Structures are given as C-alpha cells and as structure tokens.
Amino acid sequence: MKRTLRTTLLTTGALIAAFGLPAGQAAAEPSPRIDLRVLVVSDGGPATDAIAAELDTAGTPYTEIDLTRSDRPVIDAGYLADTVNGQDRAKFQAVVLPNDNPFPENSPEMAALVAYETAFDIPQVDAYTYARPEAGLQYPVHGGYSGSVDGVQAQVTDAGRAGPFGYLDGPVPFEDNSPTVGESYAFLSTPMAGADFTPYVQAPIPGTAAQGSLVGEYRHDGRRELVVTFVYNQYQQQFRLLARGIVEWMTGGVHLGSSRNYFAVHVDDVFAGDDRWNSTLNCTPGDVDCTDPDATPDPIRMTPDDVDHAVAWQRERGFTFDLAYNGAGSVDHREDNNGADPLADRFVAERAEFRWINHTYTHAYLGCEQDTTVVPWRCATNADGSTKWVSRSDVADEIAHNTVWGRSAGLPLDNDELVTGEHSGLRVLPQQSDDNPNLALALTDTGITWLASDNSREPGQRQVGPATTVPRYPMNIFYNAGRAAEQVDEYNWIYTSRAQGGSGICEDNPATTTCLPAPLDTATGYPQHIVPLERQIALGHVLGNDPKPHFIHQSNLAEDRIAYPVLDGVLDTYDTLFAQNTPLVNLRMKDIGNELKRRASWRTAVADGQVAAYRIGDTVTIESPAGVDVPATMPEGTTRAGSAFGDAYAGERSGWTPAATPLTLTLPQSAASSTAVGGGGSAPATDPAPGARVPEGVAEPVSPAGS
Known part of the structure; x- marks a missing residue:
C-alpha cells in the first residue's frame, strides 16, 4: 500500500504541474x-445512471464516460483542462464516479482526476462506495x-x-415495497478518528445507539468528496x-x-355524469x-355538497383543481x-x-x-374503404359551443x-x-394552442396543427366509480387472473400489468392497497421534476369522494418531507405546456453544442x-444587471431567463471561493470498492402487485 501511495503522489504532483498550476499553493x-x-x-x-438522469431532467449539461466501452476517451x-485565450480552463465543474476509485491499481486516469480536482478545487461524488478509511469511514465490521x-x-x-439538503425537513424514508424483493443496501459506519x-x-x-453515515462530505489532501454508501x-x-x-453539493x-x-390535478367531465361500473355484469352500462x-x-x-367540500378542501390544502x-x-x-x-349553480x-x-x-x-356494432368498436369506412372522420365543423362546434x-x-x-x-x-x-385530419383544422378555427393528451399513450409533446400537446397522467382511480367498493370490484376484475374470477387482462399483458396475488377485499382494499399505491406513483412524479398534470373525473369527487384519500396522501407525505422553502408548484395547463416546450428547446440546444457557460471568479x-x-x-443573492436573478426555491435562485448573448450573472460574496487548492496529497487506494453489492430491486422500481 505504501508503494502504491508513493507512486500516486508522484504522479499527482507531476500532473498538477501539467495543469499549469503550482503544487502546494492556490492558483x-x-x-x-x-x-x-x-x-x-x-x-x-444504477447509481451513476440515477445521477445522470437527474442532471438530464434538470437540463444540466454533462459528459458521460462509460468505463465498460473499449472505445471510450482516456481521462x-x-x-x-486546457487554456482559452491564455487563461486556464477546467472543462468540468464536478466529477461523478461510480465509487471513490473505480480504476485499476496505479491508474494514471485516477491520478489525473486527483490532480485535476486538487488544482481547480473540483468536487467529486462517489455515487456508491464501500465504507472504508480511504473514504473517511471506518470499515463496517468495526461497529457498523x-x-x-x-x-x-x-x-x-x-x-x-444547513448545507446542501436544506430543502428537506429531516426524514428520508427508504422504500420497502415488497417483502420478497431486496430494494436497498447500505454500508453504515462512523467517520475515522x-x-x-x-x-x-x-x-x-x-x-x-450510534448513527451511521449514508451521505457525507470527506475533505482530505486538498480534495472534497461526497461519499454515498447506499445503492x-x-x-x-x-x-x-x-x-x-x-447536485447542489457538487x-x-x-x-x-x-x-x-x-x-396538478385535472377533474374531467364536470357538469356531466359518468356511467357507473356494474359489479354483476363486469362492465359499464352506457x-x-x-x-x-x-x-x-x-x-x-x-352534488352542491360535493362542490362545497371541494372548495373547503382546496382552501385547507392551498391547492387548486383544474376543472x-x-x-x-x-x-x-x-x-x-x-x-x-x-350543481351548476x-x-x-x-x-x-x-x-x-x-x-x-x-x-x-x-x-x-x-x-x-362490433366489440371492440372500429372506425367506420366510406364506400372506397377510407376512414370516416368526424367533420371539421362538428369538431369546431363542440369546442366553440x-x-x-x-x-x-x-x-x-383561457x-x-x-x-x-x-x-x-x-x-x-x-x-x-392517425389523428383525425379535421382536428388540426378545427383547432385553428377555434384558437386552441394547448391540447391535452394521454401520457399512457403519448408521453412526449407534439404539434397538432397550431396546438402543442400536454401529456396527462391518468390516475388509477376509475371514472366509473363513485364508491370505494365499486373501485375495488373493478380493480379486481382488471388485476386478477381468470382462475380468481378476474378478466385475465393481467395474464394477457404481463409487460404492462401485474396480477394481484389474490382479489382485494371490497371493504379494505381501497384504503389498504389502492390508495398507498396511487399515492406512491403520483408522489414519484412530483419528486421527479415532472410538471405533467394528473387527471381524475368528477365522479371521484362525488359519493364516497374516493379521490381525496389519494390526494391527501400525496400532500401529507410531501409536507412531512420538505421544508417550507420548497413548496409544491401547482400550474395550470398552458403553463405546464410552456415548461415542457422550453425544456425540449433547451435540451436540443445543449445536445447540439450550442450552449456555453462558465464561471470566472464571481461572474x-x-x-x-x-x-x-x-x-x-x-445561490441566493445572485444578481443580473443589479436585480435579483430568478425566483427563490429550495434555498436557491432559479428559473428560466429569456435568451440573451451573453447572459451575465454576478454571484454573491458568500458563493465566492478559491478555485484551486494546493497540495498533492494522497489519492484513494486503487482497489475498487470491495463488497459493494446491488440488490435485485435496484435494477428497476419495485411496486406492489396491481400497478
């Protein structure tokens, strides 16, 4: 180990000189x-993939090197790093590694990264590493x-x-969705003396009685690492x-x-009536x-009482329905x-x-x-075999009327x-x-520019004539259920096998649905199974920086008001997890559409290499x-032309800014830090993280049957 360490030190010192920055002092x-x-x-x-997905969703540019590819670039x-107009340039503001050192022993690539991070004060995230002294932690066998x-x-x-997780209230619950599938694995340990x-x-x-670290910052030898010890x-x-x-830390x-x-929650069919599921016929008359x-x-x-309940609920929750x-x-x-x-009154x-x-x-x-005349229905055709479409005037009349x-x-x-x-x-x-070709024409006639679509069919935005689609998530609270028992009965029909008295749909489509192990009890199945599952799914969208709206139906706000337990579950859980500086954002449909549209344009510009951004000092x-x-x-305190930049959210300033070339921002004094830390201290040990295992449930999300 000592010989390995000495070799790495010498390599690091030489590399710091190669970066044009003197070892042992600031730039x-x-x-x-x-x-x-x-x-x-x-x-x-999965860990590095997850961080890359987070960057991608937020619109943060990154370069990915796949260590499993033989044709990858050499680090x-x-x-x-290089120079631009005679000025030293660090090409990356942060480095994410699979663990604290994923390279072979005496790797020149790890030495280059150590030197780079030291020279330019570049932080490193160890996405999932074993607790060990090289990462600042005791081995788990020592009381971990x-x-x-x-x-x-x-x-x-x-x-x-007080630091990078100030948007959270404190609790971080780990999922346990299945008693038979391992979903999470961790190394819990305390810092080295x-x-x-x-x-x-x-x-x-x-x-x-001790607490073990799952995420922590290790400072050593002029470097900073975020050490994550769970997968x-x-x-x-x-x-x-x-x-x-x-991301904030790095x-x-x-x-x-x-x-x-x-x-956001859309409630469809307001003023109309939704036909009820028939538990005897196993279909919906009408x-x-x-x-x-x-x-x-x-x-x-x-009923009018349902309206009063909706109004009172919204005021209590600080939330607005889209009807x-x-x-x-x-x-x-x-x-x-x-x-x-x-009701209408x-x-x-x-x-x-x-x-x-x-x-x-x-x-x-x-x-x-x-x-x-046939089940399932089909499109009617003209004498020449072409499709009969609802006319342009009929579509436009439905909208305009x-x-x-x-x-x-x-x-x-709107x-x-x-x-x-x-x-x-x-x-x-x-x-x-295909789309009805008369739809786009009718949308033009009636001035429609935002058109809802079903996310389960079309998750991406697209143009339909003058309109841009806004994909909506269907919640698995059925339009034809006003009572919990009806919801459970239909749920059982869809999600149980024929041998269990169900439709067998779950057997015919194993890629999209999962059969329940047994039918749900009509008295308890809704609160004990369906509500937790739907809450989990919706909350996953909320936590994923996903603005797409969810939709239910007016029937779900009537009779047993079965939508509210799910919605309360989302909001209550959110309130226990997040600080007041990170409120839920409840946008109307057109604003959601604009958010999705701007993201698409930004991603294209980044992918095409049309975006350049850099920091020099506090600019x-x-x-x-x-x-x-x-x-x-x-950070808070950032200004643009003397005015506050962006909007406050999660302890930072963020948002969209109209394009300007160039856009110049001034960081607050509190955000200014040395851009280089001298010294060529020891690198991590060069063996990969030993014993780091990935449980079955991390390969893909695990949820209860019937999702």
Missing part, C-alpha cells in the same frame, strides 16, 4: 475559467453495519440541513429526495438547469363494450328537471375558486366515426386550452392509427441560441 490570478458541465464516469451501475490532463435498509427511516443531519468527515444523512446502526436507482424515493442536494449551487416539485340487454346506465354526478367541463351536462340536466341544476357561484378548461360541449368522440356556454356562465377561461373527450381526435391504437457567463430560454440555478 495565481486571474481566476481560472470553470465550465458549467459535469463529468459522469459510469460503470453501467488525462488534456481531457480535463452492512445489509438491507429496506423501510429504514434515515435523517438529514443539522449539517445537512481524525478524519475531516461531515455526515449529511444518517441512519441508526442496528444493535447500537439506489433513479426511481426510488430516497434518491429522489436527495438528488437535488447531491456544483456549489451554481449550474445550468433548474427543477421544481410539481403537482359504454359501447357493455352489450348486455339488461345493462341500464346509472350515472354518477356531483374540465362539459356545458351540455348542465343543459341536459335542466331540461330533465324543470330548469333546475343546483353552486359551481358558478364558486367559479373563482377553480381553474377551468374546455372539455367540449357534449364530450363527443372527435376522431373517426365509431362503428359500435362549450366556450360560449362557459363564458355565459362567467367561468374564468380560450386556448382544450381537453377533448377521451382525448379523442388524437390517434388511438389499435382502432385509429457566470452563459451563451445560448437566440429564442432559447435559459434555465439556471444560482
């Missing part, structure tokens, strides 16, 4: 240029622990909350909670890209596939009830409490004309937003492989193409 003025780009060195494991002094941490409640330390090691996230060491994938809640802080809070925690001659529709429709309405639902109800519609009286979206007048199907009805009722509308019934007009496989300079807005995250 001379002027300050070097630090490019705002992260180097991710991957071994194909040396020239790869890491190695093993499963499924279901463990970790905690952010005071230092973590005399080591400059600060734990940021800890968990109890089993059988002791994770990009979908697990524990990583999603800590991802923001990992970048010092100065980076391109930004992120928020978003949650639907085209419920052909039993005894099938009689039994609509579910909200997608069908005006004909109220008109038809008045015709059948001597002109009375107490109450909604109109409380209209300012909600956001409203045009959902077409009658909820008509706006794609091909449906031939319902509903707008006029909403305006006459005083609803506060005329450019639209949700078609069943997302119709857009392609629907297998029956309708950040960003260059981007004309017309492409810039997302950036900076």
Whole structure:
C-alpha cells in the first residue's frame, strides 16, 4: 500500500504541474475559467445512471464516460483542462464516479482526476462506495453495519440541513415495497478518528445507539468528496429526495438547469355524469363494450355538497383543481328537471375558486366515426374503404359551443386550452392509427394552442396543427366509480387472473400489468392497497421534476369522494418531507405546456453544442441560441444587471431567463471561493470498492402487485 501511495503522489504532483498550476499553493490570478458541465464516469451501475438522469431532467449539461466501452476517451490532463485565450480552463465543474476509485491499481486516469480536482478545487461524488478509511469511514465490521435498509427511516443531519439538503425537513424514508424483493443496501459506519468527515444523512446502526453515515462530505489532501454508501436507482424515493442536494453539493449551487416539485390535478367531465361500473355484469352500462340487454346506465354526478367540500378542501390544502367541463351536462340536466341544476349553480357561484378548461360541449368522440356494432368498436369506412372522420365543423362546434356556454356562465377561461373527450381526435391504437385530419383544422378555427393528451399513450409533446400537446397522467382511480367498493370490484376484475374470477387482462399483458396475488377485499382494499399505491406513483412524479398534470373525473369527487384519500396522501407525505422553502408548484395547463416546450428547446440546444457557460471568479457567463430560454440555478443573492436573478426555491435562485448573448450573472460574496487548492496529497487506494453489492430491486422500481 505504501508503494502504491508513493507512486500516486508522484504522479499527482507531476500532473498538477501539467495543469499549469503550482503544487502546494492556490492558483495565481486571474481566476481560472470553470465550465458549467459535469463529468459522469459510469460503470453501467444504477447509481451513476440515477445521477445522470437527474442532471438530464434538470437540463444540466454533462459528459458521460462509460468505463465498460473499449472505445471510450482516456481521462488525462488534456481531457480535463486546457487554456482559452491564455487563461486556464477546467472543462468540468464536478466529477461523478461510480465509487471513490473505480480504476485499476496505479491508474494514471485516477491520478489525473486527483490532480485535476486538487488544482481547480473540483468536487467529486462517489455515487456508491464501500465504507472504508480511504473514504473517511471506518470499515463496517468495526461497529457498523452492512445489509438491507429496506423501510429504514434515515435523517438529514443539522449539517445537512444547513448545507446542501436544506430543502428537506429531516426524514428520508427508504422504500420497502415488497417483502420478497431486496430494494436497498447500505454500508453504515462512523467517520475515522481524525478524519475531516461531515455526515449529511444518517441512519441508526442496528444493535447500537450510534448513527451511521449514508451521505457525507470527506475533505482530505486538498480534495472534497461526497461519499454515498447506499445503492439506489433513479426511481426510488430516497434518491429522489436527495438528488437535488447531491447536485447542489457538487456544483456549489451554481449550474445550468433548474427543477421544481410539481403537482396538478385535472377533474374531467364536470357538469356531466359518468356511467357507473356494474359489479354483476363486469362492465359499464352506457359504454359501447357493455352489450348486455339488461345493462341500464346509472350515472354518477356531483352534488352542491360535493362542490362545497371541494372548495373547503382546496382552501385547507392551498391547492387548486383544474376543472374540465362539459356545458351540455348542465343543459341536459335542466331540461330533465324543470330548469333546475343546483350543481351548476353552486359551481358558478364558486367559479373563482377553480381553474377551468374546455372539455367540449357534449364530450363527443372527435376522431373517426365509431362503428359500435362490433366489440371492440372500429372506425367506420366510406364506400372506397377510407376512414370516416368526424367533420371539421362538428369538431369546431363542440369546442366553440362549450366556450360560449362557459363564458355565459362567467367561468374564468383561457380560450386556448382544450381537453377533448377521451382525448379523442388524437390517434388511438389499435382502432385509429392517425389523428383525425379535421382536428388540426378545427383547432385553428377555434384558437386552441394547448391540447391535452394521454401520457399512457403519448408521453412526449407534439404539434397538432397550431396546438402543442400536454401529456396527462391518468390516475388509477376509475371514472366509473363513485364508491370505494365499486373501485375495488373493478380493480379486481382488471388485476386478477381468470382462475380468481378476474378478466385475465393481467395474464394477457404481463409487460404492462401485474396480477394481484389474490382479489382485494371490497371493504379494505381501497384504503389498504389502492390508495398507498396511487399515492406512491403520483408522489414519484412530483419528486421527479415532472410538471405533467394528473387527471381524475368528477365522479371521484362525488359519493364516497374516493379521490381525496389519494390526494391527501400525496400532500401529507410531501409536507412531512420538505421544508417550507420548497413548496409544491401547482400550474395550470398552458403553463405546464410552456415548461415542457422550453425544456425540449433547451435540451436540443445543449445536445447540439450550442450552449456555453462558465464561471470566472464571481461572474457566470452563459451563451445560448437566440429564442432559447435559459434555465439556471444560482445561490441566493445572485444578481443580473443589479436585480435579483430568478425566483427563490429550495434555498436557491432559479428559473428560466429569456435568451440573451451573453447572459451575465454576478454571484454573491458568500458563493465566492478559491478555485484551486494546493497540495498533492494522497489519492484513494486503487482497489475498487470491495463488497459493494446491488440488490435485485435496484435494477428497476419495485411496486406492489396491481400497478
């Protein structure tokens, strides 16, 4: 070991000289240029992949080197740094490694990284490493622990909350979704005596009163490492909670890209009634596939009391629903009830409490004309075999008529937003492989620029004539259920095998659904299985910097009001996890569409090499193409032309800025730090992290059956 260490020291000293910076002292003025780009060195494991996914979602540029590829670039002094106009340049502001040293013994690549990090004060993230002295920690055998941490409640330390994890309230619960699958594995240990090691996230060491580090900062030999000793994938809640802080630590809070925690809920079919699931027939009377001659529709429709409950709930939770309405639902109800519609009257009286979206007048199907003489239905055809499409005038009338009805009722509308019934007009496989060609024309006629789509069919945004789609997540709370028992009965039909009395859909489509091990109890299945699962899925979207809205139906706010336990579960869990400086962001549909659209333009510009950003001292300079807005995250106190930059969120300033060439930001004095730390101290031991294992459940997300 001593001979290895000496070799690395000599190599490091020589490399520091190669970078043009004198060993043993800080870099001379002027300050070097630090490019705002992260180097991710991957071994194909889930931990480095998760960090790369976080950077990608936020829009933070990074370069990835795959150690498993024979044609990968070699990491040396020239790869890491050079000079621009005579000024020293560090090409990467941070380095992410699979562990504290993934290279072979006496590796010149590790020596180059050590020298680079030392010379330019570049932080290193050890994405998942074994607890050992080379990482500032005791071996776990010395009073620590190695093993499963499924279901463990970790905690952010005071230092973590005062530092990069200040957006969290404290608890960091580890998932335990399956009793039969190992989902998490960790090495819990305490810092080495005399080591400059600060734990940021800890968990109890089993059988002791001590806390072991899961995430901590190790300072040594002029270098800084974030040492992570648990394994994770990009979908697990524990990583999603800590991802923001990992990026903040590695970048010092100065980076391109930004992120928020978003949650929006659309309620479809307001004013209309949704046909009820029939537990005897195992279908929904009124639907085209419920052909039993005894099938009689039994609509579910909200009441004025349900409106009052929704208003009170919103005020208590500080949350706003987006109501997608069908005006004909109220008109038809008045015709059948001597002109009375107490539901619509109450909604109109409380209209300012909600956001409203045009959902077409009658909820008509706006794609091909449906031939319902067969099950499943098919598109009707003309004599020449071509598809019969709903006409341009009929589509436009559905949109315009509903707008006029909403305006006459005083609803506060944005005329450019639209949700078609069943997302119709857009392609629907297998029956309708193309959009209705008349849809785009009708959208032009009616001024629609934002069109809802179903994320389960089309997760990406696209153009439909003048409109850009906004994909929505369908929540697995069924439109045809107003009572919990109905929801569970239909859930059992979908998610149990034929032998268990179900439809067998789960057997026929194993790639997309999972059979329940046994049918859920209709009395307990909803609160004990469906609610926790749907809460988990929705919260995963919230924690993933994903602004896409979720959608339910007005029936779910009626009768048993089955949507509220799921929504309360999301909001209550969020409140226990995040500090007040990190509120949920609740956007309306068009703002969500704009967010997604700007992200797409930014990603394209970054991928095409059209973005350049760097820091010199306390000045950040960003260059981007004309017309492409810039997302950036900076410390509190950052200014642009003397004014505060961005918006406050999670203890930082962030947001989108209209393109300007160049965009110049001034960092606060508190963010200014030496850009180089002298010394060529010892490098980590060159053997890969021993014993680091990846449990089965980290390869892909684990959730209970029936997801």
